[in-house]
Amino acid sequence: MRLNKLTLKNFRQFSETNILEFGAASESSNNVDIIIGVNGAGKTTLLSALNFVFHGQVLDSLENPERLCNDEIFKNLLEGDEVLVEVELEFELRSVVYAVQRHLKVRKQGNKQVRMGSDFNLLNTLDGSLITPPGKWINSWFPPNLAKFFFFPGENLHTFFDERNFSSFAEDIKSVSGLDKTEMIVDAGNSALLLMQKRISGIPGEDAATQIIESINANAEKVLDAEQLVSTLEEESKQALNELTSITNYLEERKSDIGALVALAEARLKRDNLENQRLKLDEQMDSLIKDKAWIPFVSAATSRALESLGSLRDQGKLENSFPLDSIRRLLDSEECICGRHLNEGDSATNHLIAMLEPRNLMEFPARYDFLESSIKSGVLNPEMALTEWQRTTSSALLNSDELDEIDSEIQALVKQAVDDSQDSFLESQILRQTELQNLIPDVEMKLGDARESRENLQQILRDKNSELAEAEVARGSHGILVRQHQSLTKVLNAIFDDASRVKVRLREDIEKEMQDLVAPIYNYKPATVSLDENFRVGVFRDGVSSLGSDGQKTLLAFSLVLSLNRVAARISAEMQDQDFVEQVGEYPLVIDAGFGALARPFYKTVIDWLRDAAGQTIILSIDTHAAFVLEELGQVNDPHVLRMHESAKNEDYSPEVLGIRAPLITYGEKSSHTSIERLTK
Amino acid sequence: MDKNYENIDANASQEGPQSSGSIGSRDLNADEDALRRAILSKSATIHKVNQKDLIEAIDELVRLNIK
Numbered sequence: 001m002r003l004n005k006l007t008l009k010n011f012r013q014f015s016e017t018n019i020l021e022f023g024a025a026s027e028s029s030n031n032v033d034i035i036i037g038v039n040g041a042g043k044t045t046l047l048s049a050l051n052f053v054f055h056g057q058v059l060d061s062l063e064n065p066e067r068l069c070n071d072e073i074f075k076n077l078l079e080g081d082e083v084l085v086e087v088e089l090e091f092e093l094r095s096v097v098y099a100v101q102r103h104l105k106v107r108k109q110g111n112k113q114v115r116m117g118s119d120f121n122l123l124n125t126l127d128g129s130l131i132t133p134p135g136k137w138i139n140s141w142f143p144p145n146l147a148k149f150f151f152f153p154g155e156n157l158h159t160f161f162d163e164r165n166f167s168s169f170a171e172d173i174k175s176v177s178g179l180d181k182t183e184m185i186v187d188a189g190n191s192a193l194l195l196m197q198k199r200i201s202g203i204p205g206e207d208a209a210t211q212i213i214e215s216i217n218a219n220a221e222k223v224l225d226a227e228q229l230v231s232t233l234e235e236e237s238k239q240a241l242n243e244l245t246s247i248t249n250y251l252e253e254r255k256s257d258i259g260a261l262v263a264l265a266e267a268r269l270k271r272d273n274l275e276n277q278r279l280k281l282d283e284q285m286d287s288l289i290k291d292k293a294w295i296p297f298v299s300a301a302t303s304r305a306l307e308s309l310g311s312l313r314d315q316g317k318l319e320n321s322f323p324l325d326s327i328r329r330l331l332d333s334e335e336c337i338c339g340r341h342l343n344e345g346d347s348a349t350n351h352l353i354a355m356l357e358p359r360n361l362m363e364f365p366a367r368y369d370f371l372e373s374s375i376k377s378g379v380l381n382p383e384m385a386l387t388e389w390q391r392t393t394s395s396a397l398l399n400s401d402e403l404d405e406i407d408s409e410i411q412a413l414v415k416q417a418v419d420d421s422q423d424s425f426l427e428s429q430i431l432r433q434t435e436l437q438n439l440i441p442d443v444e445m446k447l448g449d450a451r452e453s454r455e456n457l458q459q460i461l462r463d464k465n466s467e468l469a470e471a472e473v474a475r476g477s478h479g480i481l482v483r484q485h486q487s488l489t490k491v492l493n494a495i496f497d498d499a500s501r502v503k504v505r506l507r508e509d510i511e512k513e514m515q516d517l518v519a520p521i522y523n524y525k526p527a528t529v530s531l532d533e534n535f536r537v538g539v540f541r542d543g544v545s546s547l548g549s550d551g552q553k554t555l556l557a558f559s560l561v562l563s564l565n566r567v568a569a570r571i572s573a574e575m576q577d578q579d580f581v582e583q584v585g586e587y588p589l590v591i592d593a594g595f596g597a598l599a600r601p602f603y604k605t606v607i608d609w610l611r612d613a614a615g616q617t618i619i620l621s622i623d624t625h626a627a628f629v630l631e632e633l634g635q636v637n638d639p640h641v642l643r644m645h646e647s648a649k650n651e652d653y654s655p656e657v658l659g660i661r662a663p664l665i666t667y668g669e670k671s672s673h674t675s676i677e678r679l680t681k
Numbered sequence: 682m683d684k685n686y687e688n689i690d691a692n693a694s695q696e697g698p699q700s701s702g703s704i705g706s707r708d709l710n711a712d713e714d715a716l717r718r719a720i721l722s723k724s725a726t727i728h729k730v731n732q733k734d735l736i737e738a739i740d741e742l743v744r745l746n747i748k
Binding site for chain 2: 181184185188189191192195196484487488490491494495497498501
């Protein structure tokens with residue numbers, strides 16, 4: 001950057017329009033402008049004008065810094081009148097000429113200057129475009145804190161290292177280098193991390209989700225078991241119902257057969273009863289047969305009957321055909337007991353055979369005795385007795401027939417039962433039906449319980465799944481936040497570490513730059529320059545820390561500023577990741593005073609430093625110091641000297657007085673106020 | 682600055698930035714470097730706003746930069 005032309009109107013000491021043209025860049029010149037003015041002429045005002053036009057600020061060291069309007073102009077205003085305070089600057093940056101202007105409207109209110117608003121414009125004169133917003137653009141390559149090191153108030157430089165001044169200076173260093181931003185970022189980042197940490201701890205993370213998943217898995221197994229049980233029971237119930245239906249249908253078809261079975265059962269019962277009876281009779285008969293006690297009894301009775309029958313026949317009362325002899329022979333043989341060997345075809349014989357069936361005999365003796373006694377007593381005649389006897393024996397035969405019929409019936413029933421037993425399936429179905437009718441309600445009850453249990457488990461599973469969904473979301477947020485926290489921590493560490501390195505390098509670079517510069521200052525003793533963590537400068541000579549005299553302190557301050565404006569700008573560019581700072585050696589260096597405490601021999605040192613440090617140097621100085629500076633520059637052609645002219649003291653200045661071999665040229669109209677003149681060859 | 686560096690050190694055990702000096706911007710992955718640049722660049726425009734706004738800005742940047 002190079003300053004070309006500064007125009008001031010109604011700004012502090014400069015009433016009306018004053019134009020200050022700086023020297024053009026030239027290889028033959030020193031690129032040094034010297035602006036000469038007595039105390040109060042407005043040197044500091046010029047420096048402030050530069051700060052004002054770029055950043056809207058003026059130096060605190062300015063007297064009544066709130067009064068920017070020229071006092072003479074202001075004095076002539078009427079109450080409530082307004083006036084424009086104007087500062088315009090033409091400067092060149094990267095081969096483009098820009099015009100920046102700041103106009104401030106001031107209203108008179110008693111003796112008070114009330115600011116009513118301002119205009120701030122920046123014009124690219126190459127293409128005529130306005131740059132907006134101008135402040136942002138300027139700050140991007142020439143922020144206020146950096147400007148302090150180029151538009152430099154050098155009065156009382158020997159007090160530069162005093163505590164109050166230096167604290168501000170250290171802050172500026174941090175600001176220019178971006179370290180203050182880093183500090184704020186890391187601080188804010190830590191707060192952001194704490195906030196994130198709080199959020200993270202408020203969200204259930206991996207563990208919670210895992211617990212729910214485990215619980216769900218356990219529950220899911222139970223649900224599966226329950227479903228299996230329900231399924232099994234349903235199948236069982238279904239099968240039982242199917243079977244029952246099938247059996248019921250089958251039994252319906254076989255209803256008549258069932259009736260037969262019932263009849264069979266009844267017949268069996270009857271048969272059993274009859275058989276019991278027969279067995280009883282058989283036992284009695286067997287018993288009779290066994291002891292044969294009845295035989296003599298029957299023989300005697302029969303003999304008596306035969307005798308009676310013989311007597312009846314003799315009396316002609318018995319048919320001749322009655323086989324009495326045959327009966328007698330029969331009775332003589334024991335075989336008659338069985339009666340089976342008698343001749344067939346003889347009805348009487350058959351009749352007797354029947355009569356003599358052993359099973360009937362047991363009833364006969366008593367009956368016979370009764371009949372005999374009835375005959376003898378004449379109660380019965382023999383024919384009637386015989387008839388009665390026959391009836392008795394017939395009755396016995398009838399009983400025998402009945403038994404035979406029953407036997408037949410049993411035979412039939414047994415046959416039927418045998419047939420039916422081939423259909424044992426029917427019987428088993430009836431039993432099965434009963435079983436099923438008992439089983440099904442039992443299964444249904446179990447099924448109901450199982451279904452209820454399954455429903456409960458499924459509900460629990462649904463609840464757990466919804467819990468899991470929430471937990472999954474939470475786990476996701478948790479994971480994201482944790483990753484964010486980790487990344488932010490890493491990023492802040494990186495910023496912090498980069499800043500730490502920058503800080504260390506900044507100190508080392510400044511130390512190095514200063515070390516080179518200050519060597520001649522303390523030439524009688526080797527000196528080591530060292531900056532502490534707060535950028536506080538220390539100079540050690542023979543192990544003793546001392547900044548030296550006021551002159552040495554002034555030089556030290558110069559060296560620090562010159563070192564800084566090189567190093568800080570470079571680091572500032574790095575810290576902000578911007579390519580905004582062009583070669584800082586090209587920036588103009590404007591120094592207000594600064595030579596006051598310097599011993600004469602060191603002028604050359606400082607002049608050399610300045611010529612080396614900046615592409616354009618503008619020195620604001622009182623006459624005496626300017627003369628010394630000019631002496632140092634005298635060998636160089638075309639020194640560019642401007643004099644700030646106060647009309648009242650105009651005669652005090654001349655090239656001769658100043659020892660300057662150059663005519664005086666006055667810029668702007670002379671007035672009762674400061675104007676600027678050019679001194680040149 | 683030093684006060685804050687100490688503050689950072691104090692936070693180290695709470696997973697805050699550490700002053701190990703081992704993590705420079707070159708050690709960051711692309712996303713993280715983008716976040717670093719965004720924070721630095723954001724800070725260039727918000728350096729005058731208060732700490733709360735800066736925290737929110739960083740929070741927002743983190744949200745935007747890290748999926």
